[in-house]
Amino acid sequence: xxxxxxxxxxxxxxxxxxxxxxxxxxxxxxxxxxxxxxxxxxxxxxxxxxxxxxxxxxxxxxxxxxxxxxxxxxxxxxxxxxxxxxxxxxxxxxxxxxxxxxxxxxxxxxxxxxxxxxxxxxxxxxxxxxxxxxxxxxxxxxxxxxxxxxxxxxxxxxxxxxxxxxxxxxxxxxxxxxxxxxxxxxxxxxxxxxxxxxxxxxxxxxxxxxxxxxxxxxxxxxxxxxxxxxxxxxxxxxxxxxxxxxxxxxxxxxxxxxxxxxxxxxxxxxxxxxxxxxxxxxxxxxxxxxxxxxxxxxxxxxxxxxxxxxxxxxxxxxxxxxxxxxxxxxxxxxxxxxxxxxxxxxxxxxxxxxxxxxxxxxxxxxxxxxxxxxxxxxxxxxxxxxxxxxxxxxxxxxxxxxxxxxxxxxxxxxxxxxxxxxxxxxxxxxxx
Numbered sequence: 417x418x419x420x421x422x423x424x425x426x427x428x429x430x431x432x433x434x435x436x437x438x439x440x441x442x443x444x445x446x447x448x449x450x451x452x453x454x455x456x457x458x459x460x461x462x463x464x465x466x467x468x469x470x471x472x473x474x475x476x477x478x479x480x481x482x483x484x485x486x487x488x489x490x491x492x493x494x495x496x497x498x499x500x501x502x503x504x505x506x507x508x509x510x511x512x513x514x515x516x517x518x519x520x521x522x523x524x525x526x527x528x529x530x531x532x533x534x535x536x537x538x539x540x541x542x543x544x545x546x547x548x549x550x551x552x553x554x555x556x557x558x559x560x561x562x563x564x565x566x567x568x569x570x571x572x573x574x575x576x577x578x579x580x581x582x583x584x585x586x587x588x589x590x591x592x593x594x595x596x597x598x599x600x601x602x603x604x605x606x607x608x609x610x611x612x613x614x615x616x617x618x619x620x621x622x623x624x625x626x627x628x629x630x631x632x633x634x635x636x637x638x639x640x641x642x643x644x645x646x647x648x649x650x651x652x653x654x655x656x657x658x659x660x661x662x663x664x665x666x667x668x669x670x671x672x673x674x675x676x677x678x679x680x681x682x683x684x685x686x687x688x689x690x691x692x693x694x695x696x697x698x699x700x701x702x703x704x705x706x707x708x709x710x711x712x713x714x715x716x717x718x719x720x721x722x723x724x725x726x727x728x729x730x731x732x733x734x735x736x737x738x739x740x741x742x743x744x745x746x747x748x749x750x751x752x753x754x755x756x757x758x759x760x761x762x763x764x765x766x767x768x769x770x771x772x773x774x775x776x777x778x779x780x781x782x783x784x785x786x787x788x789x790x791x792x793x794x795x796x797x798x799x800x801x802x803x804x805x806x807x808x809x810x811x812x813x814x815x816x817x818x819x820x821x822x823x824x825x826x827x828x829x830x831x832x833x834x835x836x837x838x839x840x841x842x843x844x845x846x847x848x
Contacts, residue, residue, distance in 0.1 A: 455485045458748040459512040461493050466516060466566070466735060471764050479755055486748060499807070506530040511740035513749040516565060519553035522736045524804040526556035527641075532739040535560045537750060541757040542774035549732040549799035550773045556802075557641050563753060564773025566765060567734030569797055570622060570694050571716045571789040578605070578691040587717035590724035591658065598665050601691045610689040615681055616663055618672030618824045621816040622731045623694045626719050628655030629729035629798050635816070636801040636841065643803045645841035647819065647834040656834065658722075660824055672824045675817065686710055694719065697769070697786045716789035732797035734773065805845040815840035 458479075462472070476488040491512070493501070499521060505511050506525060517525060525531050534541070538560055546564045554562030572594075574587070579597070582604035588594040601613040616623070625635060633651030636643040646652060663672075670681070676695070682702035685693050693699070697716070704711045718727035737756070739749040755761065762772040766780035769787055771794055778791035800806055809815065819837035822828035828836070 455487075456483075456745060456748065457487045457489050458514070458745050458752060459489045459491065460752065461491050461512045461515045463493050463495055463498070463516050463735065467765065467770075468768050471761070471768060474764075475756060475761055479752055483748065483751065488752075499811075506740050506742065509742060511742040511744075513739065513743040513745045514752055515738055515740060516735050517562060517738055519550055519567075519732075519734050519736055520800060520806050520810055522553045522562045522738070523556060523802045524807050525738070526554065526559075526561035527804045530741050531561040532741050532743065532746060532749075533559050533561060534563065534739065534750075534753075537753075538563075540750070541753050542759070542762070545774050545776050547732065547734075547771070547773045547794075547797065549797045550734050550736055552799045553734075553802050554736045554738070562736035562738040563757060565735040565737045565756075566773050567732040567771045567794070567797065568696055569730035569732045569771075569790060569793050570626070570696055571718055571730075571786070571793055572692055572720075573685070573695050573697075573700060573714055573716050573786065574692045575690075575713050576715050577713050581605075582691075587715075588720050589717075590720050590726075591722045593724070594720050595662075595665055598667075602667055605691075608689060610669075610687075612667050612669055612690045614662065614666035614668055614692045614694075615670050615684055615690045616666055616668045616694065617670040617674055617676050617678075617681065618663070618821050619675040619814075619817040620694060621675075621814065621820060622733075623719070624655060624659050624816065624820060625731045625798070625800075626655075626728045627658045628652045630721050631655045631658075636803075636845070638801070641803075643801045643805070643845050645838035645845070647816075647837045647841070648831070653830055653834060656819070656823060656830060659820070663824060673821045697790050700786055714786065716786045718789050718793035727793050727796055729796045729798045730793045732771075732794065732799065734771070736773075801845070803845055805847060808844040808847075809841065812844075813840075815844075 472490065476490060479488055480486060502515065502517065502525070507530065541563045547567055550564030550567055554560055554564065578601060582600040584597050584600055588597050598613040602611070605611040628635065628651065631651040631654040633649050633655055634646050637646045680702070681693050681695065682699040683706060684690055686703035686706035688707065700711055700714050719730060721728045737753060739746055743749055757774040759775065762775035763777065763780065765772040766775070766777065769781065781787040781791040815837040819833045823830055823833040
């Protein structure tokens, strides 16, 4: 599943951008002179919401025009239940030829040997420009089994009118400035009993990850293909402590035992009593369904670092593209990958508001302030532990959520909360 949030796993489109071409011109590749003759068919599985229909129609038309007697059989998939469907398909003799997989799914399938090794083909797929966080998710034991597709990361969405009312003229560029802004917002809206300077649920662990990385810590440490949880380190604890400081300072009324989807935070933001939320860019559109005027009132800034002038590291969720080991048309699948990762189509993904995984040109996103903040933060993107066990963490009782709730409510002191989370993560990593 894509792990930027459970809502995305449900199928919302996303993105960010990066451009350039590894060892080739900026044009889309043409392979007609060497393409095998048909009649043949390539089956492509992409997820619901991953790309605009017009973009895919153009891509598939171009592919067919450069491959005589070859047809693209495009099949849109739903995130709900996709892991089981992929598991079955990848083990069969009738596998699709190219698939989209969530960046947390990639390590599981790569480690099981059901994906084609594309290490030697990386340059053909714009390999020099791959988004590092997605590249890592598609690698296993020193080899590359999946190619970055697109990504997104969280930012701070804020109400411009409420910032102006509080006398805040520029977005915060450090954690301290962020806390200072919260103080000003609360003072300027003291007459509103429903006011929240920042809506921050207790279990927004994606945001917690930013603070942990900003402190120099990590969720887990890697040794070869083995991961060991590291939430008990001083750096990780410092990130957890800042999360609590932010919750306590913000005036948030969000539950401490739920995440940003329970209730859906965009709906809370739309009610007019929230100045900020840590969110994905398209949550503005979700809020606008309740209050259309919210779109023009909203802008964004990257999650600030504790170091003034820097942005905090951010979790980049996203998707990869992979060729099943049982594909009967791997040559066609590789040609399709060349096309979809080319500068031409990466630019189109950026225009659609997505962060392409094989380009470094974010200019198409910078025209919109909300997307521009995401693009700025993306330069410091991080990945979750690239271990097959992470799928268990996401699908089950997430130890990071349990840790946050226990610490924020006072049910556990920080040492006990982090140790218990480490123990639970290590159990998931080991498959026990």
